[in-house]
Amino acid sequence: MSSLTGALPTAALSLHERLAAAKTASRDLAIADTDRKNRALRAIADGVLAASDDILSANELDLANGREDGLTTGLLDRLTLTPARLQGLADAVLQIVGLTDPVGEAVRGSSLPNGVKITQVRVPFGVVGAIYEARPNVTIDIAALAIKSGNAAVLRGGSAAIETNRVLVRVIQQALASAGLPADAVQTIDDFGREGAAELMTARGFVDVLIPRGSADLIQAVVTQSTVPVIETGAGVVHVLLDESAREDWAVDIVRNAKVQRPSVCNAVETLLVHRAAAERLLPPVLSALRAEGVTIHADERALPFAPDAVPVTDEDYATEHMSLDISVKVVDDLDEAMEHIRRYSTQHTESIITNDLQNAERFLAEVDSAVVMVNASTRFTDGGEFGFGAEVGISTQKLHARGPMGLPELTSTKWIVRGSGQVRA
Amino acid sequence: MSSLTGALPTAALSLHERLAAAKTASRDLAIADTDRKNRALRAIADGVLAASDDILSANELDLANGREDGLTTGLLDRLTLTPARLQGLADAVLQIVGLTDPVGEAVRGSSLPNGVKITQVRVPFGVVGAIYEARPNVTIDIAALAIKSGNAAVLRGGSAAIETNRVLVRVIQQALASAGLPADAVQTIDDFGREGAAELMTARGFVDVLIPRGSADLIQAVVTQSTVPVIETGAGVVHVLLDESAREDWAVDIVRNAKVQRPSVCNAVETLLVHRAAAERLLPPVLSALRAEGVTIHADERALPFAPDAVPVTDEDYATEHMSLDISVKVVDDLDEAMEHIRRYSTQHTESIITNDLQNAERFLAEVDSAVVMVNASTRFTDGGEFGFGAEVGISTQKLHARGPMGLPELTSTKWIVRGSGQVRA
Numbered sequence: 001m002s003s004l005t006g007a008l009p010t011a012a013l014s015l016h017e018r019l020a021a022a023k024t025a026s027r028d029l030a031i032a033d034t035d036r037k038n039r040a041l042r043a044i045a046d047g048v049l050a051a052s053d054d055i056l057s058a059n060e061l062d063l064a065n066g067r068e069d070g071l072t073t074g075l076l077d078r079l080t081l082t083p084a085r086l087q088g089l090a091d092a093v094l095q096i097v098g099l100t101d102p103v104g105e106a107v108r109g110s111s112l113p114n115g116v117k118i119t120q121v122r123v124p125f126g127v128v129g130a131i132y133e134a135r136p137n138v139t140i141d142i143a144a145l146a147i148k149s150g151n152a153a154v155l156r157g158g159s160a161a162i163e164t165n166r167v168l169v170r171v172i173q174q175a176l177a178s179a180g181l182p183a184d185a186v187q188t189i190d191d192f193g194r195e196g197a198a199e200l201m202t203a204r205g206f207v208d209v210l211i212p213r214g215s216a217d218l219i220q221a222v223v224t225q226s227t228v229p230v231i232e233t234g235a236g237v238v239h240v241l242l243d244e245s246a247r248e249d250w251a252v253d254i255v256r257n258a259k260v261q262r263p264s265v266c267n268a269v270e271t272l273l274v275h276r277a278a279a280e281r282l283l284p285p286v287l288s289a290l291r292a293e294g295v296t297i298h299a300d301e302r303a304l305p306f307a308p309d310a311v312p313v314t315d316e317d318y319a320t321e322h323m324s325l326d327i328s329v330k331v332v333d334d335l336d337e338a339m340e341h342i343r344r345y346s347t348q349h350t351e352s353i354i355t356n357d358l359q360n361a362e363r364f365l366a367e368v369d370s371a372v373v374m375v376n377a378s379t380r381f382t383d384g385g386e387f388g389f390g391a392e393v394g395i396s397t398q399k400l401h402a403r404g405p406m407g408l409p410e411l412t413s414t415k416w417i418v419r420g421s422g423q424v425r426a
Numbered sequence: 427m428s429s430l431t432g433a434l435p436t437a438a439l440s441l442h443e444r445l446a447a448a449k450t451a452s453r454d455l456a457i458a459d460t461d462r463k464n465r466a467l468r469a470i471a472d473g474v475l476a477a478s479d480d481i482l483s484a485n486e487l488d489l490a491n492g493r494e495d496g497l498t499t500g501l502l503d504r505l506t507l508t509p510a511r512l513q514g515l516a517d518a519v520l521q522i523v524g525l526t527d528p529v530g531e532a533v534r535g536s537s538l539p540n541g542v543k544i545t546q547v548r549v550p551f552g553v554v555g556a557i558y559e560a561r562p563n564v565t566i567d568i569a570a571l572a573i574k575s576g577n578a579a580v581l582r583g584g585s586a587a588i589e590t591n592r593v594l595v596r597v598i599q600q601a602l603a604s605a606g607l608p609a610d611a612v613q614t615i616d617d618f619g620r621e622g623a624a625e626l627m628t629a630r631g632f633v634d635v636l637i638p639r640g641s642a643d644l645i646q647a648v649v650t651q652s653t654v655p656v657i658e659t660g661a662g663v664v665h666v667l668l669d670e671s672a673r674e675d676w677a678v679d680i681v682r683n684a685k686v687q688r689p690s691v692c693n694a695v696e697t698l699l700v701h702r703a704a705a706e707r708l709l710p711p712v713l714s715a716l717r718a719e720g721v722t723i724h725a726d727e728r729a730l731p732f733a734p735d736a737v738p739v740t741d742e743d744y745a746t747e748h749m750s751l752d753i754s755v756k757v758v759d760d761l762d763e764a765m766e767h768i769r770r771y772s773t774q775h776t777e778s779i780i781t782n783d784l785q786n787a788e789r790f791l792a793e794v795d796s797a798v799v800m801v802n803a804s805t806r807f808t809d810g811g812e813f814g815f816g817a818e819v820g821i822s823t824q825k826l827h828a829r830g831p832m833g834l835p836e837l838t839s840t841k842w843i844v845r846g847s848g849q850v851r852a
Contacts, residue, residue: 031792110814116803118813125825126795204649208825223630224653229826250848257850352844365843366457369552377542377846386851387544387842388536399551399634399839400655401827413825416813417791418778420803422676424683425812 004054004170010187015199018187019127019154019206025182026126026152034101036179037147041097043175044144045090051171052086058163059136066160071134079134079161089137092391093144099390102409103150116420122412124150125208129200131222132213134160139168142211143186145393147176149411152185154207156197162190201226208413213394216321231406234397235321236266236349238379241338241364242282243355244275250376251282251354252289257378258352260293264323266395267350267382271318271328273338279306279331287329295325302331318345335360342368349397350374350382371397371404430480430596436613441625444613445553445580445632451608452552452578460527462605463573467523469601470570471516477597478512484589485562492586497560505560505587515563518817519570525816528835529576542846548838550576551634555626557648558639560586565594568637569612571819573602575837578611580633582623588616627652634839639820642747657832660823661747662692662775664805667764667790668708669781670701676802677708677780678715683804684778686719690749692821693776693808697744697754699764705732705757713755721751728757744771761786765793772796775823776808797823797830 010018029037048055059081066076102122109119128151130142139157146153157165165188173183189196200207201222209229212222216235223230240258242251258269274283283306287297291309298317299310307329317328318341332338342351352374353364361375372382382405384392389407396402402410436444455463474481485507492502528548535545554577556568565583572579583591591614599609615622626633627648635655638648642661649656666684668677684695700709709732713723717735724743725736733755743754744767758764768777778800779790787801798808808831810818815833822828828836 027793027795030795112807112812112814116807120830123795227650229655229824231826247848253848253850261851367453369453369456369549370841372842372844374844374846376848377844378850380851381538381542381844381846381849382842386538388538398655400657403840404546404842414829415796416798416808416830418798418800418803418807420800420807422673422679422802423807424679424804425687425806 004051004167005058008166008170008173008188010184011191015189015192015196018189019203021184022127022152022154022187023206025185026124028182029147029152029185030103030124030126030150032150032181036181037101037150038097040147040176040179040181041093041144043178044140044172045093047171047175048086048090048093048140048168051167052083055086055164055167055171056081056083058167061163062161066134069160071160075134075160079136079164081136081164085137089140093140096144096148096391099148099408101148102412105409107414114423116418116423119417120414121417122409123415125411125413127152127154127207128411129154129156129203129207129210129228130213131156131197131200131210131218132158133215133218134158135213136161136164136168138213139165139188140172143172145391145408145411147185149408151411154187154189154200156189156200159190159193165190198225201228204228211394231394231396231402231410232398233394234266234349235347236268236395237271237319237321237345237347238267238269238349239271239273239342239346239351240269240379241273241351241353242275242278242286243335243353243357243360244277245356246278246282246354247356248282248285252285254352254354254376254378255286256289256293258380259290259295259327260325261378261380263325266321267379268323269327269379270320270322271330271345273341274303274329274331275338276302276331276333279303283307283329290327293325295327298326298328300330303329321347335363339364339367346370347397349395350379352377352379371395430477430593431484434592434596434599434614436610437617441615441618441622444615445629447610448553448578448580448613449632451611452550454608455573455578455611456529456550456552456576458576458607462607463527463576464523466573466602466605466607467519467570469604470566470598471519473597473601474512474516474519474566474594477593478509481512481590481593481597482507482509484593487589488587492560495586497586501560501586505562505590507562507590511563515566519566522570522574522817525574525834527574528838531835533840540849542844542849545843546840547843548835549841551837551839553578553580553633554837555580555582555629555633555636555654556639557582557623557626557636557644558584559641559644560584561640562587562590562594564639565591565614566598569598571817571834571837573611575834577837580613580615580626582615582626585616585619591616624651627654630654637820657820657822657828657836658824659820660692660775661773662694662821663697663745663747663771663773664693664695664775665697665699665768665772665777666695666805667699667777667779668701668704668712669761669779669783669786670703671782671786672704672708672780673782674708674711678711680778680780680802680804681712682715682719684806685716685721685753686751687804687806689751692747693805694749695753695805696746696748697756697771699767700729700755700757701761701764702728702757702759705729709733709755716753719751721753724752724754726756729755747773761789765790768794773823775821776800776805778803778805797821
């Protein structure tokens with residue numbers, strides 16, 4: 001294996017030339033068989049472990065620069081790689097090896113009355129662009145998912161991770177070459193800074209779809225500035241509604257699980273709505289369970305009597321994805337008021353109703369306009385792994401193309417194959 | 427039925443208020459059953475015929491204004507309604523009544539190991555925006571497709587058709603009300619001019635998807651300016667390749683059909699590529715058949731000897747969707763040169779190879795990156811009606827969400843329904 005440090009072979013290329021190289025390489029990726037793509041993925045997993053020292057040295061450099069630039073502790077933590085995290089990354093890549101290749105899957109098809117046969121099959125997008133912030137694990141993750149689904153990838157991972165990403169991209173490029181695939185299929189454009197991100201967002205004809213991953217601000221910037229089609233993976237202001245007939249044990253278990261099992265992720269609950277006829281019965285045990293886990297309660301006027309240690313909730317709380325052990329609690333008159341609140345504040349990610357009333361359950365499932373709507377289950381189930389997808393590209397909160405947890409098929413488009421024997425249109 | 431002329435009930439609303447009204451109305455549309463939606467559609471078909479006089483008067487006014495403003499003959503023709511065209515519009519709406527309602531269709535689903543049941547079902551987008559130019563038939567067409575798929579619609583049909591569209595929208599709104607659906611579900615914003623179109627393109631949170639229909643310039647403007655997700659229905663620079671082994675009768679029939687059966691549509695062929703080893707055998711009969719139909723041949727150097735009356739082809743010809751009885755003809759060395767030409771000039775709409783060589787057919791189908799790829803069939807088959815969709819929303823040339831002919835299901839998103847019994851995540 002050649003040296004992993006120093007400039008990449010593509011370093012001298014302009015941004016446009018790199019996009020063009022990725023586009024050209026995407027043609028080989030698109031027709032590569034699954035065995036070859038899996039060979040590249042295994043080589044990436046091996047390469048990440050074999051190059052641990054180089055990767056960790058580069059990461060040290062990024063971390064030192066980050067500390068100097070005053071990055072927050074949270075950002076520094078996400079930027080940090082360790083031997084254990086590298087092992088985790090390699091394992092994740094090997095898991096993608098085991099997933100079904102979506103390319104070539106026949107989605108539907110028929111024979112037309114004149115004998116022409118039409119089949120809609122899954123094909124790669126071509127070139128997937130990704131814009132994310134200082135998370136080197138995403139570099140490996142997106143590249144591996146792109147390769148498995150037959151796509152080239154152009155990565156803009158943020159200047160804070162530039163040294164780490166450069167080594168990781170070299171590992172990926174060498175792995176591609178070792179499997180007989182074009183190294184150009186995965187490119188980094190970190191060295192072009194913000195200008196590079198801006199060009200990526202408008203690279204129509206070179207980039208087929210753009211996936212932003214990161215903060216709400218980043219996603220908002222990409223969605224509003226990009227002329228390339230975007231798949232929005234959004235924030236989760238997630239609601240659980242305790243209906244009048246909710247079982248107490250389910251209410252306690254689900255609210256606790258949805259809030260505290262992993263508060264820093266998008267499918268954790270942010271606001272608990274409680275039917276007023278159930279408040280007296282359910283709020284004491286539910287809030288007590290939350291308090292025992294160290295959760296801070298932000299209560300509205302009608303919930304405050306049940307939560308003497310709570311802080312008053314604000315409109316801003318209702319609109320915030322806390323990603324922490326905070327929960328807003330509001331008492332509502334009925335299902336309609338609950339759904340009105342959800343319409344106003346939800347990011348349309350996941351909402352769950354806890355109820356034993358069939359009509360209310362069906363109304364909630366039908367009328368709440370979110371990617372995932374649940375009855376009597378924890379919102380933490382909104383997850384590609386839990387849904388059985390094996391790996392997750394992200395959770396889409398838009399309605400076009402993909403909605404909810406995205407697996408490998410969501411990284412593909414389709415094309416229609418038409419087979420005739422001389423037919424013409426009458 | 428109240429008067430059909432004069433200002434609409436929504437005339438006094440601001441653009442923002444109309445978008446908000448459509449959004450609110452979309453909630454009722456989303457849960458309306460098929461019978462009710464079909465009742466509204468039948469009322470539209472009846473209403474269009476019952477209001478013929480008012481519609482045609484309004485149309486006369488638009489046409490008079492258009493002539494004064496110097497609209498081209500083509501634009502004036504598209505703007506023109508006649509009793510026969512109104513009958514055609516009513517018939518098209520009744521055809522949509524007969525189509526399967528996509529809303530509620532279960533796309534996939536499973537039981538998770540813990541007993542939680544997940545189902546992905548089709549749901550309406552919510553509010554569909556449409557931007558088009560001076561074609562009042564699109565007003566009825568898009569509104570009917572939107573209603574059937576449970577969506578509200580906000581229509582920007584161009585100031586040239588403002589009088590006609592106002593009457594048509596009133597017919598639609600009265601039909602909605604007569605079926606017990608909110609009249610606000612279909613709105614026109616023609617009276618806000620270009621500013622209205624600009625606002626529609628950035629109405630995130632109010633408009634879920636935007637469909638531009640019209641010229642390449644219009645589509646380009648929407649795609650680059652919109653922050654709302656767009657489904658691009660693009661132009662067709664469509665290719666037919668005559669491979670070395672192409673049957674002469676199929677070559678003649680398919681090229682003639684693809685060019686002359688309806689030259690003004692996007693699936694008509696624009697460029698004929700011919701393998702050099704087949705040029706002498708195939709070009710004389712093919713070009714002779716085209717000449718007999720009045721087609722103007724634009725030939726490259728190597729094709730010119732077979733087409734003495736041809737004009738020399740230019741690079742601009744190769745890139746142009748003529749929509750007329752013009753065809754570019756180019757002789758290529760082999761399949762690779764043909765696919766290279768297609769990569770350079772195709773709009774990725776439809777390409778067809780005429781061949782008896784199995785390997786070449788499979789390479790062409792696999793490697794040509796277009797919405798529809800064909801072997802031994804006329805490109806004119808790229809059509810929702812021909813594909814058996816019953817009606818066509820348009821032909822998508824983008825890769826996100828929908829690609830190729832779009833039917834009613836392409837006007838829907840999905841949502842995940844999760845049914846548990848108290849499960850939490852471990």
